[in-house]
Amino acid sequence: MTHSEQIAIFDTTLRDGEQSPGCSMYLEEKIEMARQLERLGVNVIEAGFPVASDGDFRAVQAVSEECKSATVAALCRTIVEDVYRAAEALRKARKPRIHTFVATSDIHLEYKLKKTRAEVLRMTKTAIRAARNFADEVEFSAEDATRSDIDYICEVFDTAVDAGATVLNIPDTVGYTLPTEFAHLVETVKKKVVGDKPVTISVHCHNDLGLAVANSLAAITAGARQVECTVNGIGERAGNASLEELVMACAVRADKIPYFNTIDTTQLYPTSQLLSSIISFGVQPNKAIVGRNAFAHEAGIHQHGVLSNPLCYEIMTPESVGVPSNDIVLGKHSGRHALHSRYEEMGYQFDSNEITEIYSKFVALADRKKNIYDQDLLAIMPSRVPAAVAA
Numbered sequence: 350m351t352h353s354e355q356i357a358i359f360d361t362t363l364r365d366g367e368q369s370p371g372c373s374m375y376l377e378e379k380i381e382m383a384r385q386l387e388r389l390g391v392n393v394i395e396a397g398f399p400v401a402s403d404g405d406f407r408a409v410q411a412v413s414e415e416c417k418s419a420t421v422a423a424l425c426r427t428i429v430e431d432v433y434r435a436a437e438a439l440r441k442a443r444k445p446r447i448h449t450f451v452a453t454s455d456i457h458l459e460y461k462l463k464k465t466r467a468e469v470l471r472m473t474k475t476a477i478r479a480a481r482n483f484a485d486e487v488e489f490s491a492e493d494a495t496r497s498d499i500d501y502i503c504e505v506f507d508t509a510v511d512a513g514a515t516v517l518n519i520p521d522t523v524g525y526t527l528p529t530e531f532a533h534l535v536e537t538v539k540k541k542v543v544g545d546k547p548v549t550i551s552v553h554c555h556n557d558l559g560l561a562v563a564n565s566l567a568a569i570t571a572g573a574r575q576v577e578c579t580v581n582g583i584g585e586r587a588g589n590a591s592l593e594e595l596v597m598a599c600a601v602r603a604d605k606i607p608y609f610n611t612i613d614t615t616q617l618y619p620t621s622q623l624l625s626s627i628i629s630f631g632v633q634p635n636k637a638i639v640g641r642n643a644f645a646h647e648a649g650i651h652q653h654g655v656l657s658n659p660l661c662y663e664i665m666t667p668e669s670v671g672v673p674s675n676d677i678v679l680g681k682h683s684g685r686h687a688l689h690s691r692y693e694e695m696g697y698q699f700d701s702n703e704i705t706e707i708y709s710k711f712v713a714l715a716d717r718k719k720n721i722y723d724q725d726l727l728a729i730m731p732s733r734v735p736a737a738v739a740a
C-alpha cells in the first residue's frame with residue numbers, strides 16, 4: 350500500500366521522559382540515546398529544556414552537535430530570555446527547532462501563571478517572533494489545551510501562526526481527554542486556524558487514563574501530522590504516548606491509518622532495551638510491543654496455534670519489532686506440541702509414543718514447579734544424544 354502523507358514522529362524521551370522520577374540521564378547517556386533515536390528514524394528529538402538547568406543546556410548542545418538527520422528541538426516558555434537560551438543551546442544543530450509553550454486553560458492562568466488571557470496572547474506573539482529570528486521551525490504548544498476554552502485556544506493559535514509558528518501542538522497535558530473529544534478539538538483547530546496554511550498540527554498526549562496512544566491515533570485521523578511520544582512511554586506521572594505502540598498501531602492497522610512514517614520498526618526493541626539499561630526501571634512484562642511477554646505464549650491451545658501458524662495469535666512478528674524470536678514459555682498450561690518443539694530446538698527427536706510418555710512426566714512436574722527450564726526437560730526425557738552431536 351502506498352501512503353501519500355507522512356506522520357512525523359517527535360520523540361521527547363530526553364525531555365518529557367527524562368524529567369519524570371527515576372528517568373534522569375547523564376550527558377553521555379543522552380547522546381547514546383540520541384544516536385539510537387536517529388537509527389530508529391525519528392524526525393524530531395526534543396533534547397531538553399535549556400533554561401531549566403545547565404545540564405539540560407549542555408544536553409541540547411551535545412545532541413545538536415551529534416544529530417545528523419533528525420531535527421533537534423529545545424523547549425522554552427514564552428519568555429524572551431528562555432527563547433534566547435534555547436536558541437543558544439541549538440546553535441550547532443543542523444536542523445534546529447525552538448519549541449515554546451504557555452498554558453491556555455483558565456485554571457493554569459489563574460493559579461499558576463497569574464496572567465489574563467490577553468497577557469498570554471501578548472506573550473505568545475513576542476516569544477514566537479523572537480524565536481523566528483533564530484530558527485525557521487518554531488513549534489508552539491498550548492499547555493493544558495484539552496481543559497481550555499476552545500475559542501480561546503483558536504485565538505491563541507491564530508496569534509501564534511501570525512507571529513510565525515510553523516507547528517501548532519495540542520497537548521493533553523493531564524491525560525484527561527477522550528478519543529472522540531480530542532478528535533473534535535483537532536478538527537476544530539484544523540478548520541478554524543490552519544485551513545490551507547503551511548502549518549503542521551501536532552499532538553502530545555499523557556497517559557493518566559491509559560488513553561495516550563488511543564487519543565494520538567484519533568488525532569491523526571482528525572488531521573494531526575506530528576505525534577509526540579517517548580520510548581517505553583516514560584514521562585510525567587503515568588507517562589507520555591508510547592512511541593513503539595503508536596508506530597506499531599500505524600503499521601499493523603495501515604488499512605485504517607493510511608499514512609507513512611520513517612521509523613525502522615526493527616529498531617524498536619533495541620531502543621527500548623537501551624533506555625531500560627540507562628534509567629532505573631524497565632517495562633512491565635505485559636507491556637505491548639516491547640514487554641518480555643509481548644510475544645510469549647503459554648496456554649497449550651495458543652502454543653499449538655502459534656507453532657502451526659504464528660498469525661493465529663500474533664498480529665505482528667517479533668522480528669518486525671526487533672525481538673529476537675517468539676518466546677514459548679513452558680509451564681503447566683503448555684501442550685504436547687510446544688514441548689515437542691522445544692525438544693527439537695534443543696536438538697532432540699522423539700516419536701509420538703515417546704512424547705506421550707515424556708509429556709505425562711512434564712505435566713506432573715509443571716504442577717509442582719512454576720517455571721520449567723531446559724535442565725528439567727533433560728531430566729525427564731529418555732537418555733539420548735542430541736541430533737546435531739550424533740551427526
Ligand code: KIV
Nearest residue numbers: 450490492493520522
Ligand atoms: O504536557 C505538556 O503540556 C508538555 C508541553 C510542554 C508540550 O509537555
Ligand code: ZN
Nearest residue numbers: 365522553585
Ligand atoms: Zn508533556
